[in-house]
Structure formats: C-alpha cells, structure tokens
Amino acid sequence: MTDKNGFFDLSRSALTRRTALKGLAAGAGLAVAPGFVRYSQAQSSAPIKIGFQSHRTGIGAAYGRWYEKTTAAAVKAINDAGGINGRPVEVIIEDDGTDPGRGAEVVGKFASQHKTDIVYGTLFSHVVIGSAPAAGEAKMPYFVVSEGHHVASTKLNRYVFQPGITDVKSQIQSMAPWIAANAGKKVTQIFPDFAFGYDHRDYLPPALKAQGAEVIAQIAIPPTESSFTKYFPQIPAETEVIYHVMVGPAVLTFVKELGEFYGSNRPQLFGFIDSLEATDINSPGLEFLDGSHFWEGSPRYAQPDDSPAQKAYRAAVGIDDNGAAVGDPKDVSTAAHMFGCWETLYVVKKAMEDAGYRGPEDRAKLVEATEALTEFAEGPEHPQGPKTFNGKIHQCFGIQNISKVEGGRLNVVHKTKIEDGLYEPEGNYTTQAL
Amino acid sequence: MHFGPHLLLAALEGLVTSAVLALTALGLSLVFGVMRVVNVAHGEFFMLGAVLAWAISTAISGHPALGFLAALVLAPLIVGLIALVAERLVLRRLNYDPEATIVATIGMLYIIQQLALTFYGPEARPVEPPFSYRILLPWFGYSGYKLSIIAASALLLIATWLVLTRTKIGLVMRATQYDSETAQAFGIPVTRVYAGVFALGAMLVAVAAVLIVPISQAHYLMGQDPLLLSFIVVIIGGLGSLRGTVLAAVLIGLSDGIISVFFSPTLAKIIATLLVAMVLVFRPQGLFGTASR
Numbered sequence: 138m139t140d141k142n143g144f145f146d147l148s149r150s151a152l153t154r155r156t157a158l159k160g161l162a163a164g165a166g167l168a169v170a171p172g173f174v175r176y177s178q179a180q181s182s183a184p185i186k187i188g189f190q191s192h193r194t195g196i197g198a199a200y201g202r203w204y205e206k207t208t209a210a211a212v213k214a215i216n217d218a219g220g221i222n223g224r225p226v227e228v229i230i231e232d233d234g235t236d237p238g239r240g241a242e243v244v245g246k247f248a249s250q251h252k253t254d255i256v257y258g259t260l261f262s263h264v265v266i267g268s269a270p271a272a273g274e275a276k277m278p279y280f281v282v283s284e285g286h287h288v289a290s291t292k293l294n295r296y297v298f299q300p301g302i303t304d305v306k307s308q309i310q311s312m313a314p315w316i317a318a319n320a321g322k323k324v325t326q327i328f329p330d331f332a333f334g335y336d337h338r339d340y341l342p343p344a345l346k347a348q349g350a351e352v353i354a355q356i357a358i359p360p361t362e363s364s365f366t367k368y369f370p371q372i373p374a375e376t377e378v379i380y381h382v383m384v385g386p387a388v389l390t391f392v393k394e395l396g397e398f399y400g401s402n403r404p405q406l407f408g409f410i411d412s413l414e415a416t417d418i419n420s421p422g423l424e425f426l427d428g429s430h431f432w433e434g435s436p437r438y439a440q441p442d443d444s445p446a447q448k449a450y451r452a453a454v455g456i457d458d459n460g461a462a463v464g465d466p467k468d469v470s471t472a473a474h475m476f477g478c479w480e481t482l483y484v485v486k487k488a489m490e491d492a493g494y495r496g497p498e499d500r501a502k503l504v505e506a507t508e509a510l511t512e513f514a515e516g517p518e519h520p521q522g523p524k525t526f527n528g529k530i531h532q533c534f535g536i537q538n539i540s541k542v543e544g545g546r547l548n549v550v551h552k553t554k555i556e557d558g559l560y561e562p563e564g565n566y567t568t569q570a571l
Numbered sequence: 572m573h574f575g576p577h578l579l580l581a582a583l584e585g586l587v588t589s590a591v592l593a594l595t596a597l598g599l600s601l602v603f604g605v606m607r608v609v610n611v612a613h614g615e616f617f618m619l620g621a622v623l624a625w626a627i628s629t630a631i632s633g634h635p636a637l638g639f640l641a642a643l644v645l646a647p648l649i650v651g652l653i654a655l656v657a658e659r660l661v662l663r664r665l666n667y668d669p670e671a672t673i674v675a676t677i678g679m680l681y682i683i684q685q686l687a688l689t690f691y692g693p694e695a696r697p698v699e700p701p702f703s704y705r706i707l708l709p710w711f712g713y714s715g716y717k718l719s720i721i722a723a724s725a726l727l728l729i730a731t732w733l734v735l736t737r738t739k740i741g742l743v744m745r746a747t748q749y750d751s752e753t754a755q756a757f758g759i760p761v762t763r764v765y766a767g768v769f770a771l772g773a774m775l776v777a778v779a780a781v782l783i784v785p786i787s788q789a790h791y792l793m794g795q796d797p798l799l800l801s802f803i804v805v806i807i808g809g810l811g812s813l814r815g816t817v818l819a820a821v822l823i824g825l826s827d828g829i830i831s832v833f834f835s836p837t838l839a840k841i842i843a844t845l846l847v848a849m850v851l852v853f854r855p856q857g858l859f860g861t862a863s864r
Contacts, residue, residue: 196792198693359836363787363796367584367832369711370577389697390787397705397714421635421699 184227185220185489187212187482188247188256190268195235196360196384197261199415203471204258204282205230207478210453221486222494229253237267244268248275254497255280255485258478261384262287262332269293276571278503280485282477284308284411284434286336289532291564295571298507298531301481302434302474303524303558305336310344311537311557312432317348320405320430321377324350327368328382330357337382337409352380358391360384365391369398382409389416389423396425406430410437410540410547414471417461419545426542430550433538435476435521436460437469438546450479450520459546476521483518484510484526484533501571507531508567525555529565534558576710577832585828586821587717590724593820594779595797596804597731598772600816603805605748605768608662608672612679613776614798615687619650620777621789622687625696636701639785647777654773658766667765680794687791700785720782727778728817735813744768803843807850809860819858 189208192201212226220226229251233240240259247253248271255278259265262285269287272279273294280298281288286306288299316324326341328334334357342352356371365387372379383391392412395403406429418426418437437460439451454475455463462468484507492499492506508528515523524535534555540547595617602610623646628638657679665671704715735741746754747764755761776797787793804823808815823843830839850857 194688194693198688199695202693361796362836363793364584364588366713367581367828367836370580370832387695387787387790389695393786394714397712400705400707400712415694420697422697422703 184225186253187228188251188253189228189230189258190233190243190256191230191258192235192260193232197235200260200471203475204478207454207475211479211482214453215486221489233264235261237263240264240268241271244271248277259283266332269297272296276500278500280481282481285333289530291530291566295566295569300484300526300533302477303535304532306340307534307558308537309340311553313344314348315539315551316407317345317350320407322350323375323377324352324380325354325372325376326352326380327356329360329384331360363387365394376404378405378407380407381412383412388412393422410473415469417469429542431540433473433540435472436538436549437472440549446517446520449517480519529567530562531566581829581832585825586721588827589821589824590721591779591783592800592804592824593728593817594724595776596801596816596820598775599801600805601768602772603810605744606667606765607669608667611676614794615680615683616650616773617776617780617797618794620646620780621784621793622691623649624781624784625698625789628698635699639701643781646781647774650777651770651774655766655770658769684791691791695788695790697788698784723782803847806847807858809857812859815857815859
C-alpha cells in the first residue's frame with residue numbers, strides 16, 4: 138500500500154505555533170467546562186455509582202433487558218426512600234455482549250474510567266468466571282446474580298459475591314428428593330456445554346444417588362446449537378425423566394423438537410425454567426410441555442398465596458399476573474431470575490450502611506461488612522422469600538419453587554426449605570488477603 | 572435406538588440442513604461468481620428474512636398458513652429491495668473493488684445486525700409453521716414440515732437453474748460472469764446485472780430463512796452460522812459453480828447430520844473445516860470450479 142495522499146507523511150502536515158496554541162486553549166477550555174469538574178466538595182452529595190455489567194447483546198440479551206428493568210425499579214425504590222447512607226444511587230450500564238473477554242474489559246472500564254463503587258448484575262456463568270479475576274485485581278467488589286456454583290465453590294476471589302440468588306448445587310440438592318419421589322428414578326440429563334451446564338452435570342448425579350435414583354445418560358449440547366433432533370437418539374429408551382436445562386435463543390426449538398420426537402408418548406420432563414425464560418409458555422409447539430415440571434427461582438405467574446411484598450415487587454417492576462410486561466402480554470419476563478437483581482441491590486445497601494461506606498477507599502470495609510451478613514428476612518427487600526447468607530463462601534441460600542405446567546400457566550406445586558439446600562462449604566474466602 | 576432408524580434420523584436431519592444450506596450458499600456463490608464480491612453480510616440477509624417472516628406472519632391473522640405464505644412471498648421481496656439499495660449506495664460507489672467490498676460488507680453486517688437488535692429486540696420469536704403434521708415412524712416421530720422444506724428447496728434450486736440456463740436474463744448473467752468487459756462491449760448493462768444478482772442472492776437466502784424460521788425462530792444473531800457454513804460449502808464446491816455449490820451443500824449437510832448424530836456435532840464441524848483446508852491445498856478452485864484466467 139502506498140501513501141498517495143500523504144496521510145502518514147509528517148513533513149506535509151505543518152504544525153504551526155498558532156495551531157498548537159489553539160489546541161492547548163481548547164484542551165484547557167474542556168477541562169474547566171461545566172460537567173468536567175469532579176465532585177471535590179463533600180462526598181455526601183455525590184451519588185453512589187453502581188457499574189452494571191449487562192448482557193445487552195449476545196445470547197443473554199433477553200435476560201439483560203429484564204435485569205435492567207428490575208434494577209431500574211429497585212434503584213428507584215431505594216432512591217425514593219432516601220438512597221444509601223443519604224446519597225442517591227446512580228447506575229452506569231455497560232454492555233458485555235454476553236462475552237467473557239468483553240466482560241473483563243467492562244470491569245476494567247468501571248474501575249478505571251467510570252470509577253464506580255462496585256460492579257454488579259452479571260448473569261451468564263462464563264462471563265462471571267471471565268470477569269472475576271479483573272474484579273479481584275482492581276479490588277472492586279463484584280456482586281453477581283448468576284445462579285452458578287462458581288462463587289460458592291470458592292474458586293473465584295474475595296471480591297465476588299452472590300447474595301441475591303441461590304446457586305445450582307443448592308438448587309439441585311433441594312429438589313432431588315422431589316424428582317426421585319414424583320417424577321422417576323432413571324434420569325437423562327440434557328445441559329448446555331459450558332460452565333452453567335457443568336454445575337448440573339456434576340451435582341445432579343450425587344444428589345439423585347442420595348435419593349435412590351440415578352442419572353443414566355448425560356447429553357451436553359453446545360450453547361450456540363440451533364437444532365436438537367440429532368441429539369435425541371442418545372436418550373436411552375428406559376429413561377423415566379428427562380432433566381433439561383437449556384439457555385440461549387434456541388430453547389424454544391429444543392422443546393418443540395423434543396415434542397416432535399416423542400409425541401404424547403414421552404418420559405416425564407423436569408426442566409429448569411432457564412429453558413423458557415422470556416418465552417411465552419403458550420407459544421405454538423409448546424403444548425407438549427403440558428403436565429411437565431419446572432424449577433423456578435421466583436414464580437413467573439402470580440400465585441394465590443403471594444405475599445404483599447411479592448405483589449408490591451411485581452407492581453414495581455411492571456409485570457402482570459402472567460409474568461409479562463404490563464401492557465404487553467407478549468413481552469414475557471425472566472421472572473425466575475431477575476428478582477435476584479432487586480434483592481442483591483438491597484443487600485448492597487445494607488452492607489454499605491453497615492460499613493459506613495463513603496467511597497472507593499472503603500471497598501475493603503464493604504467486603505467485610507457483606508461477609509458479616511447472615512440472614513435476610515422475607516419482606517419488601519427480599520420478596521422471593523427468606524434467605525441465609527454464608528459469608529465464608531459469599532453465597533446465599535433460600536427456597537426453591539417447583540411448578541407444574543397446567544392450563545397454559547405455571548402453578549407452584551412444591552416449595553423447598555432453606556435447610557434442604559445447605560451443603561458443607563468447599564472453602565473460605567475470608568482467609569484471602571484484601 | 573437401533574442402527575437402521577438411527578441412520579434414517581441422521582439422514583433426514585442432514586437433508587434438511589443440506590436443503591437450507593444449498594439455498595444460502597447458492598446466493599453467496601452467485602454474487603461472487605458474477606460480481607467477484609465476497610458478501611460478508613450474506614448471513615444478515617438470512618436473518619432479515621427470518622425477522623420479516625415473523626413480522627409479516629404476526630401481522631396477518633387467521634390460519635397460520637396464510638401468514639406463512641405471505642411471508643414466503645413478501646419477505647424475500649423486501650430483503651431483495653434492501654440489498655438493491657445497499658448495492659446502489661455502497662458496492663457501486665466502491666467500483667466493486669474486491670478488497671473494499673469485503674470491508675464494506677463487514678460494515679453492512681454490523682449495521683443490519685444492530686438495527687435488528689434496536690427495532691426487533693433480543694428475543695427469539697417463533698413463527699407458526701403452515702401445517703404441523705407429525706409423521707409417525709415406528710421408532711420416532713418426525714416433523715412433516717421439515718420434510719416439506721427439502722421439497723421446497725429442491726423446487727427453488729431447479730427454478731434457479733432454469734432461469735440461469737434457459738432464459739435471456741440467465742444468459743446475460745452468465746455472460747457477465749464469463750467476461751464482464753466483453754459483455755459490456757456487447758451492450759449488456761453490467762451494473763444493472765450486478766444490482767440484479769446482488770438482490771437475487773439476498774432473495775435466495777431470505778427464502779431459505781423463511782423456510783427455516785418455523786423450526787428455528789427469528790433471532791438477531793441467527794445470521795452467523797449460515798454465513799460460516801455457506802462459505803465452507805462455496806469453497807468446497809467452487810466459487811461461482813452452481814452445480815458444485817449444490818453438491819457440496821448436500822455433502823456437508825449429510826455428513827454434518829450423520830456425524831453429529833453418531834459422534835458429536837463438534838467433530839462434524841472439525842471435519843467440514845478440515846475438508847475446506849484439503850480442498851484449498853489440493854484443488855484451490857474448488858471441486859467443480861474452473862481455474863481463474
């Protein structure tokens with residue numbers, strides 16, 4: 138390539154003293170312009186900045202959108218009630234593209250450019266795992282709403298917390314007795330071929346074995362797969378229960394093709410609602426799911442025994458009795474997960490108040506104050522239900538819902554207890570240096 | 572499951588993949604053959620076809636077949652129009668320079684994808700199939716609609732072949748492909764042929780998308796996979812060769828179906844990519860392509 142126009146020829150761009158002075162003046166002007174000044178006066182008036190690592194694009198985009206709605210509702214509620222330590226909360230959103238590499242960059246951007254107080258909000262487990270080292274390096278408290286076991290496994294670092302949603306290991310352990318007793322003893326697992334799926338692959342077999350049931354086949358499917366029929370011959374004929382947990386945009390196809398493959402003569406189905414989050418349960422092709430069961434973190438459909446706190450939460454976030462956006466019944470929410478955003482923000486509020494948090498210099502104090510938390514009572518701040526928190530493994534424990542598809546809606550048929558999901562800690566974050 | 576039915580399922584799955592692949596790759600191959608433009612935005616025309624199919628079929632009430640048929644006619648027309656505008660505004664201004672058009676179509680890819688995300692949203696939305704007949708085999712059930720995709724694709728391929736070999740438009744296209752300068756000297760409006768071919772390529776891929784969307788939903792990122800596979804098919808078959816493209820599509824589709832049923836989908840992709848490498852090393856013009864003059 139030749140430089141015909143001389144763009145790269147420095148001798149041709151005459152930098153005169155006048156242009157240099159102009160440039161300097163413009164730069165100085167920018168620095169004193171309104172908006173460029175940093176808050177130098179009392180810390181108390183500046184907002185607390187929460188960096189929200191959002192899956193705005195990529196395979197997690199539907200979750201990202203509803204995580205943003207829930208976050209906006211929670212922040213509004215917190216600010217209306219006086220903010221945190223008397224300071225307003227400001228959320229800064231950066232898109233991570235549901236990509237681990239980009240996720241780590243976003244954490245870096247929050248730390249060095251936006252100078253946020255914490256980073257929060259990630260769902261997809263591979264993004265969490267990819268971003269956690271960056272958060273640890275920047276000594277940036279990182280509150281995820283991810284459902285994976287990676288936080289509680291203590292394989293991440295001291296700055297990563299999951300106080301608003303339970304982890305897969307705990308979920309599986311508390312539901313295994315119900316599956317073995319009500320669905321069947323011979324289970325075939327279908328799961329996505331990445332971190333979140335591996336939690337299911339690793340923790341379901343021992344949990345079922347403890348109940349006298351067994352996993353007879355495990356089928357891993359790449360998360361970007363768009364056609365599934367080719368995997369179904371691997372399902373053994375003696376299968377009594379298909380345990381499915383799928384994520385990404387092709388989940389509807391997965392269920393439809395399963396329906397075409399089996400017709401009415403199907404094994405029992407037990408799925409994680411992740412397979413159908415943000416998807417209308419009455420979509421064409423899903424009739425096949427009638428009578429099957431799903432795990433739900435928080436029920437999508439309003440239940441007869443909903444607490445006043447649950448009702449208030451649904452109204453604040455703007456979802457109707459069917460779990461769709463108020464005014465748009467086709468815009469179905471990710472209700473089973475997004476409550477975790479709401480609850481996590483209230484945990485952050487509590488921990489910041491306990492720590493007397495003033496600014497980034499108090500991040501270590503915030504970590505210690507979060508680790509000191511033990512219990513979250515059910516109420517407006519924790520509408521999904523009561524929770525306990527283990528500060529050593531940075532993970533909360535709570536109740537799970539098992540719902541049945543009946544008459545085109547999901548009805549909760551079983552709620553587990555907090556104790557059902559407790560397990561021996563695998564390590565201890567608090568021994569790590571801050 | 573026993574070997575026989577297992578193989579049958581694998582072959583059926585492979586044929587459906589082949590059918591869709593043949594249409595998408597054909598569009599890419601035509602555009603390259605005639606215009607010498609590598610259209611990286613090809614997959615996004617696929618996505619546009621699917622998204623429009625969703626929009627059209629939800630706008631039309633009544634029996635799902637009505638909405639689907641309307642989509643089958645209208646979506647490719649709209650996508651063709653968009654391609655025509657893109658050709659006028661971008662490719663022509665670059666004088667179809669091979670390197671510049673690659674960069675330009677990468678830009679188009681992102682523009683179309685982000686516009687779809689902005690106006691259509693991140694959800695995967697289903698389109699109801701025109702009919703939902705389930706073929707009951709003794710060993711497993713299979714979607715009747717999937718089989719109809721194979722038939723529809725075969726009809727479209729034959730129609731395209733007839734247009735290319737039996738009509739004056741086809742003759743003009745082939746002349747332009749053979750030697751555009753001489754064609755121009757004989758009074759063939761080459762730029763208009765280019766515009767038409769670019770639109771036709773986009774329309775073919777849009778039809779493929781409308782056919783596939785009832786079994787796979789419309790999503791703004793769905794264009795990436797078909798693009799990659801189309802490139803594999805076109806390289807193996809020989810750029811610009813219709814026969815080679817169709818045969819390579821059947822080969823890749825069937826091997827993908829069979830290998831992923833019996834072994835793993837990852838292995839199928841590995842083998843397809845290996846095949847591309849082998850073809851590039853030993854027969855760079857593709858199995859059926861002619862060496863460039």
